[in-house]
Amino acid sequence: MNEPPPMTMEDCLNYFRKAVAEPDSVPPWADWWAIHADWVEQTFPMIDFVRLKHRGLLGAGQILHKLGEEPKVGG
Secondary structure: OOOOOOOOHHHHHHHHHHHHHHHHHHHHOHHHHHHHHHHHHHHOOOHHHHHHHOOOHOOOOOOOHOOOHHHHHOO
């Protein structure tokens, strides 16, 4: 996999927020995931990694919801 740029958990959550609300404002999920999957696997709890791996943006929205946010779905 490609070496991702330095990232924090908040950077990741910000991507999720934008990707769910305004998908055209950020790189496509498949491109982002291809670069960041290894980092996500090492950083997130396994259940969240699997959720993201299999559900993509739906999983990202579920993680935001679990954190007490109500993601605005756009697109």
